[in-house]
Amino acid sequence: MHPFTYTRATDTDTALKGLSGGPAAKLLGGGTNLIDLMKMGVETPSRLVDITRLDLAKVEELPDGKGVRIGALVRNSDLAEHPLIVERYPVLSQALLAGASPQLRNMATTGGNLLQRTRCYYFYDPAFTQCNKRVPGSGCGAVGGYNRIHAILGQSEACIATHPSDMCVAMAALDAVVRVQGPKGEREIPFAEFHRLPGEHPEHETNLQPDEIITAVDLPAAPWAKTSHYLKVRDRASYAFALVSVAAALEVVDGKIKTARVALGGVAHKPWRSKEAEETLVGEQPGEAIFKTAAGAALKHAKGYKYNEFKIELAKRSVVRALTNVTAA
Amino acid sequence: MTTTEYLGKPTSRVDGPAKVTGEAKYAAEFNVPNLAYGYIVSSGVTRGTIKSINAAEVEKIPGVLKVLTHENAPKTASLDRSHRDQLASTHGSPFRPLYQAELQHSLQPVALVVAETFEAARYAASLVQVEYEIAPHETDLHGSRAKAHPPKDSRTGYVPPPKKPRGTPEEAFEKAPFKVEAEYYQPAEHHNPMENFASTCVYGEDGKLTIYQKTQGVQNCQEYICSVFGLSKDEVQVISPFMGGGFGAGLRPTHELYLSVLAATALKRSVRVSMTRQQMFSFSHRPETIQDFKLAATPDGLLDSVTHTAIQESSRYEEFLETVVNWSGLVYTCPNVRLDHQLVYLDLASPADMRAPGAVTGLYGFECAIDELAYQAKLDPLAFRLKNYSEKDQNLDKLYSSKELREAYRQASEKFGWDQRPLDPRSTRRGSDLIGWGMATGCWEAMQGKAAAKAVLTPDGKLVVSSATSDIGTGTYTVMTMIAAEFSGVPIENVSFELGDSSMVYSPVEGGSWTVSSVGSAVKTVCEELKARLFKLAGKMDGAPLGDAKVEDVTFDQGEMRVTKNPVRNVTYAEALQANGLDKLELDTTELPQLVKQMTHGVYSHSAVFVEVAVDEDLGTIHVTRVVSAIAGGRILNPKTARSQIMGAIVWGISMALEEESMLDHQFGRFMNHNYAEYHVPVNADIHDIEVIFVPEHDDVVNPLGAKGLGEIGIVGVAAAVTNAVWHATGKRVRSLPVTLDKLL
Ligand SMILES: Cc1cc2nc3c(=O)[nH]c(=O)nc-3n(C[C@H](O)[C@H](O)[C@H](O)COP(=O)(O)OP(=O)(O)OC[C@H]3O[C@@H](n4cnc5c(N)ncnc54)[C@H](O)[C@@H]3O)c2cc1C
Ligand code: SF4
Numbered sequence A: 001m002h003p004f005t006y007t008r009a010t011d012t013d014t015a016l017k018g019l020s021g022g023p024a025a026k027l028l029g030g031g032t033n034l035i036d037l038m039k040m041g042v043e044t045p046s047r048l049v050d051i052t053r054l055d056l057a058k059v060e061e062l063p064d065g066k067g068v069r070i071g072a073l074v075r076n077s078d079l080a081e082h083p084l085i086v087e088r089y090p091v092l093s094q095a096l097l098a099g100a101s102p103q104l105r106n107m108a109t110t111g112g113n114l115l116q117r118t119r120c121y122y123f124y125d126p127a128f129t130q131c132n133k134r135v136p137g138s139g140c141g142a143v144g145g146y147n148r149i150h151a152i153l154g155q156s157e158a159c160i161a162t163h164p165s166d167m168c169v170a171m172a173a174l175d176a177v178v179r180v181q182g183p184k185g186e187r188e189i190p191f192a193e194f195h196r197l198p199g200e201h202p203e204h205e206t207n208l209q210p211d212e213i214i215t216a217v218d219l220p221a222a223p224w225a226k227t228s229h230y231l232k233v234r235d236r237a238s239y240a241f242a243l244v245s246v247a248a249a250l251e252v253v254d255g256k257i258k259t260a261r262v263a264l265g266g267v268a269h270k271p272w273r274s275k276e277a278e279e280t281l282v283g284e285q286p287g288e289a290i291f292k293t294a295a296g297a298a299l300k301h302a303k304g305y306k307y308n309e310f311k312i313e314l315a316k317r318s319v320v321r322a323l324t325n326v327t328a329a
Numbered sequence B: 001m002t003t004t005e006y007l008g009k010p011t012s013r014v015d016g017p018a019k020v021t022g023e024a025k026y027a028a029e030f031n032v033p034n035l036a037y038g039y040i041v042s043s044g045v046t047r048g049t050i051k052s053i054n055a056a057e058v059e060k061i062p063g064v065l066k067v068l069t070h071e072n073a074p075k076t077a078s079l080d081r082s083h084r085d086q087l088a089s090t091h092g093s094p095f096r097p098l099y100q101a102e103l104q105h106s107l108q109p110v111a112l113v114v115a116e117t118f119e120a121a122r123y124a125a126s127l128v129q130v131e132y133e134i135a136p137h138e139t140d141l142h143g144s145r146a147k148a149h150p151p152k153d154s155r156t157g158y159v160p161p162p163k164k165p166r167g168t169p170e171e172a173f174e175k176a177p178f179k180v181e182a183e184y185y186q187p188a189e190h191h192n193p194m195e196n197f198a199s200t201c202v203y204g205e206d207g208k209l210t211i212y213q214k215t216q217g218v219q220n221c222q223e224y225i226c227s228v229f230g231l232s233k234d235e236v237q238v239i240s241p242f243m244g245g246g247f248g249a250g251l252r253p254t255h256e257l258y259l260s261v262l263a264a265t266a267l268k269r270s271v272r273v274s275m276t277r278q279q280m281f282s283f284s285h286r287p288e289t290i291q292d293f294k295l296a297a298t299p300d301g302l303l304d305s306v307t308h309t310a311i312q313e314s315s316r317y318e319e320f321l322e323t324v325v326n327w328s329g330l331v332y333t334c335p336n337v338r339l340d341h342q343l344v345y346l347d348l349a350s351p352a353d354m355r356a357p358g359a360v361t362g363l364y365g366f367e368c369a370i371d372e373l374a375y376q377a378k379l380d381p382l383a384f385r386l387k388n389y390s391e392k393d394q395n396l397d398k399l400y401s402s403k404e405l406r407e408a409y410r411q412a413s414e415k416f417g418w419d420q421r422p423l424d425p426r427s428t429r430r431g432s433d434l435i436g437w438g439m440a441t442g443c444w445e446a447m448q449g450k451a452a453a454k455a456v457l458t459p460d461g462k463l464v465v466s467s468a469t470s471d472i473g474t475g476t477y478t479v480m481t482m483i484a485a486e487f488s489g490v491p492i493e494n495v496s497f498e499l500g501d502s503s504m505v506y507s508p509v510e511g512g513s514w515t516v517s518s519v520g521s522a523v524k525t526v527c528e529e530l531k532a533r534l535f536k537l538a539g540k541m542d543g544a545p546l547g548d549a550k551v552e553d554v555t556f557d558q559g560e561m562r563v564t565k566n567p568v569r570n571v572t573y574a575e576a577l578q579a580n581g582l583d584k585l586e587l588d589t590t591e592l593p594q595l596v597k598q599m600t601h602g603v604y605s606h607s608a609v610f611v612e613v614a615v616d617e618d619l620g621t622i623h624v625t626r627v628v629s630a631i632a633g634g635r636i637l638n639p640k641t642a643r644s645q646i647m648g649a650i651v652w653g654i655s656m657a658l659e660e661e662s663m664l665d666h667q668f669g670r671f672m673n674h675n676y677a678e679y680h681v682p683v684n685a686d687i688h689d690i691e692v693i694f695v696p697e698h699d700d701v702v703n704p705l706g707a708k709g710l711g712e713i714g715i716v717g718v719a720a721a722v723t724n725a726v727w728h729a730t731g732k733r734v735r736s737l738p739v740t741l742d743k744l745l
Helices: A012-019 A034-039 A076-081 A083-088 A090-097 A102-107 A110-114 A167-173 A275-281 A288-298 A310-328 B016-021 B055-059 B118-127 B169-175 B218-229 B255-267 B359-376 B381-387 B405-416 B476-488 B515-539 B573-579 B595-599 B639-658 B718-730
Strands: A005-008 A025-028 A047-050 A059-061 A067-071 A177-182 A185-190 A213-220 A228-233 A244-253 A256-265 B036-042 B048-053 B064-069 B109-115 B130-134 B178-186 B198-203 B209-213 B236-239 B271-274 B289-297 B303-315 B337-346 B398-400 B428-430 B433-445 B451-457 B463-466 B495-498 B554-557 B560-563 B570-572 B585-591 B604-616 B622-632 B687-694
Touching: A012 A025, A012 A047, A012 A177, A012 A213, A059 A083, A067 A083, A076 A083, A076 A090, A076 A102, A076 A110, A083 A090, A090 A167, A090 A228, A090 A244, A110 A167, A110 A213, A167 A228, A167 A244, A167 A256, A228 A310, A244 A310, A256 A275, A256 A288, A256 A310, A275 A288, A288 A310, B036 B118, B036 B255, B048 B064, B048 B109, B055 B064, B055 B118, B064 B118, B064 B255, B109 B118, B109 B255, B169 B289, B169 B303, B169 B337, B178 B359, B198 B255, B209 B218, B209 B255, B218 B236, B218 B255, B255 B271, B289 B359, B303 B359, B359 B381, B359 B433, B359 B639, B359 B718, B381 B405, B381 B433, B405 B433, B405 B604, B405 B622, B405 B687, B433 B718, B451 B476, B451 B515, B463 B476, B463 B515, B476 B495, B476 B515, B515 B554, B515 B560, B515 B573, B515 B585, B560 B573, B570 B573, B604 B718, B622 B639, B622 B718, B639 B687, B639 B718
Parallel strands: A005 A047, A025 A047, B036 B271, B209 B236, B303 B337, B463 B495, B622 B687
Antiparallel strands: A059 A067, A067 A213, A177 A185, A177 A213, A228 A244, A244 A256, B036 B109, B048 B130, B064 B109, B178 B289, B198 B209, B198 B271, B289 B303, B428 B433, B433 B604, B451 B463, B451 B585, B554 B560, B560 B570, B604 B622
C-alpha cells in the first residue's frame, strides 16, 4: 500500500478543498472498494479525504411531491430499509439487499456505490500486464482471456468490463438524478449520463470531474415504481455479483402497459437502461409473448465472447422473468 | 473395568471457550519483543528467469531491514533429499523459495522484504521491481493432454492402480447391451482455509528457534527446517496450538515457514511472515483432472466392465500423486476392470492433498457414470448399486474389516423417501423449478499410523496427556480428552490434552482421517498402562487398601480404584501417588498399527448420500434443498463433533458440485480468482436441510478403538449425488464441475 495522508472533512467545502490538489486525492466513503483497490496496488492515492462525517446521510422527501433525495453518505443498508424506499421504490430496496453482504452494506455509501469499480480480474490484479482501464494503452486482457463475467452490450474492443453495482441498475430504471458539487458550484447529472461506455477511454468511467463530490441522488416521483422488481441471477444464492440482473417496473392501466422500465445489470460498462424494451412494451397487453419480444429487443445488439456468450440468452430470460414477477406482484 | 463411558456421548469442544473468547492464539498472534516482519513478493510471471531485482534500492526505504532474493539469500541444504518432507514424493525436487533465478510458477515467492513494521514491509514490497526474461509456459491440462504419461514416482499414501487389468474389460464392454462412455472434468480447487498461513520465528538468545507455525504437522515442519537449514532438533521447536482450518494445505511445510526461518537466521532476529489471501493460491491445490470412463452392464443390470483413466495435473518439479481410480475397482463387484492413472506436468505449483484427496475426484466421476449406466439399464440408481454391492475388495482380493454400507443405504433412503422417486428425469415440478433426486456412494480408506502419547498424573488427581499432533478444527483436543478420561478413569474435568508442539512425543501429520485412529489408540494404551501402574502403586501402600484383589477385580473410576465387589476397599489415584512419595506419575507409549490384521483386510469407511435439488428451468440456478447422508464410519466417539465434521464436508461437497473453481488464464498461467469475493464457496443462503446419520458399525481390525475417522468420508460422493440430482431434475448430464447455471441454459 502506498503511503497516504488522511484528513477528515467536516463539511462539503473542506472536502472540495481536499480534492483540489490534483488527481492524487480520493474521497473515502465506506472504503469497501477503495481500500481493497489500494491494498491491491490498483489505486494509489496520496491523499485520502474522509467524508463520512459530512451531513449527507439523510433520506428526505422533496417538496411538492417531487420525489425523494438520498444523501451521498446514506449507507446501503439504511437506504434499503428506509420506509420511503421500501414503499415507493421497492425495486431499489430489493436491488440494495441483493448486493454484497450485510456487513458490506452497513459500510457502503450511496456515493461510493455509484463509483465502485469493475470486478474484472485483469483490472484487479496488477500482475496482469494488459488492462486499458488500469494502464491506458496496455491492451485488454479480458477480450481474449477468461471473460465469463464480462459485458455483452455497449462494450468496445478497448474494454469489455461491466459495472458491478446492483443499486445503480435500479436507479437507472427510476430516472434518478445525481447531484454533484464542484469548485464551480452544484450541478445535476441525469443517471443515464452519469456512467460512460468504455469507448477508447475505459479509464474514464463517469462524467463526474475529479474535483467534484457527489452530494445526493434524487429519485423523481414515480407512482409506477410501486409495481417494480429487481431480479438478480448469480452463481450463488447471496454475496455474489450479478451475472445478469434486471430492474423492471410496469404500470398497467385498463389492461395495457402505460409505463415500462427495463434496466439490466452485469451486462455493460454502465447500468443498461433498455429504451428498446420499454418502447416495445408500452401500449401492449402484459404477457409472456410481449415480454419475450421486449427481451429480444433489449438484447438485439448484444455480442458475446468465448466464456460469456451464455449471458445473452440468460439476459433475455431474466427480462422475461423480471417482467413476469412484476405482473404477478 | 471402566464405567465412566465418555465415548459415544455428545461432548462440546473443550477448546470452544478459548476460541470464542479469543484466548486461543494462532501463528500470527504470538508477539515477542523486537519482532521484524517479512512480506513476500510474488512472481507475476509463470516461466522464465529473473534478470534483476532492485533489492538494494528498496533496502534504502526507511524501516526496511533486508530484501532477500535468490541472489543474496543464505544458502540452505543443496540436495533435494534434504528438502523433502514426510509427504513429498520420493524423487522430486521440492520447491525452494528464493533459490534460483529460474521461475517455476506464477505467484511463487521471488523476494522477501523484511522491515520493522508490517506496513513498511508491505509498502516496500510494492516497490520491488523484478525484471524477467519470460519463457513460454504450459498450464492448460486439456491442451497438454497428449503428453499424459504414467507416474514415475511414489509417495506416502499413494496406492498405484493394479498393474494388470482384471478380466477382459474391452471384450465385456463390446458385447454388453448397456454402455456408458463419458468424460468427466474437475477443475483445480484451492483449500482456502479461513486463517492465512503464517509463521512467527522467534530467534532465541542462544540462537535457538521457536517457531509458531500454522501447520498440520509440527514435527514434519521441525524435521524439514532441521534438514534444510542444517540444524539439530534441540535447536528448533515448532509450536501450533490452534489452526483456523487446514484441509490438507498445511500438511507440507509452506513458503512462509522457510522464509521466516531464512530471515530470522540471516538477521539474527525474530521474524514473522504471513501470507496474503492472494498468496494462499501460490502453493497447493486440488489438481485439475480429466477422467474417462467406459462402463457396461449385462442385460440384468450387473456391472460387467469398468475402464477408468484419470489424467491429472502435476507440477514439473515433483510428481503429485493421489489415489484417484482405484475406488472404481472396489466399490462395486465387477469382473472386468482396467484402471489407469496418468500425469501431465504443468507449470503450476505442486498440487496437494485436499480433503479426501483422490477419492473425492475419482468417485465424483465414477458415481456419475454409474448413474448414467443405471438409467441405461432402466434401474433405479440405488437398486443398481445394491445389485452390484461389493462384498470384498476385489483390487486386493480381501474381505472388508466391516462394511455397513447396505444399512447406510437403507437408513438414508428411508429418511429421504427415495422410494417415491420417479425413474425418469424431468418428472417433478414446483413452480418454475424442476425437482430432481440423486444419490451416490462414498468410500475412504481407514488408516492407522504409528503414534505415541504421554501421560502425566499428578497428586492433585489431574491428568495431562499429550502428543505432537494438531487440531485443525476437527475436535482433536476434545476427542483425545474423552479417550483419556474413558481409559484412565480420571473424571473428564480433570483431564487435559496437549498437542501442537514438536517437543512432544511422536505423532504423524494430522490428515487422512487417521488421527483418532493413530493418536487416539496411543492415548488409550498409555491410559491403560497408567491404570496398571496405579494398581501396582496401590499394592505397595501400607495397609494394602485394595486387599488381595487382582487388577481385573478393580474398577477404575472417578480418579479412584475400588474393588468392584467390595467398594469399601478403595484408594484414590492421588493417594496412591502420595503414599509412594511420587510428585507425578509419567509414562509414554508408542502405538503401532495392527498391521497383521489390517494387511489381511480391506479397511474402509463408507457413505450413502441422497440429494434433492431445485433447478430454475429458465435461469438455470440450482438449490440443493435437501441432503441426507448416512455414514458407516466405525465407532463414533463424539457424535457432536462427528456430526459437525460430516455437515461441513457435505457443505464442501455442495461447494465442489456447484461453485468452486480456481480459474486459470492460460495466456498468463495464473490463477485469477484469488480472493474470497471471486472464489466461491457456499454462503448460508446456499445451504438448506442437511441430515447426518451414523449407522452402527463394529470393527476391531481398524484399531483398538474401532473408530474409522470421519474427516474425509463426508465429502466423498456429494458432488456426484448433486450432479445426478441435477440430471434427474433437468435431463441434462453436466460432466464438468462446477455445475454452474450457464451449463444448463
Ligand atoms: C466482497 C464484496 C462483494 C460485493 N458484492 C456486491 C454486490 O453483489 N453488488 C453490489 O452492487 N456491490 C457489491 N459490492 C460493492 C459494494 O457495493 C461497494 O464496494 C460499495 O458500494 C462502495 O461504497 P463505499 O462507500 O464503501 O465506497 P468507497 O470504497 O469508500 O469509495 C468508492 C469510490 O467512490 C469514491 N467516492 C465515495 N464517495 C464519494 C462521494 N460522495 N463523491 C465522490 N466520490 C466518492 C471514492 O473516492 C472511491 O473512488 C461488493 C463489495 C465487496 C468487497
Ligand atoms: S475488460 Fe476493461 S478492465 Fe478488464 S482487462 Fe479489459 S480493459 Fe481492463
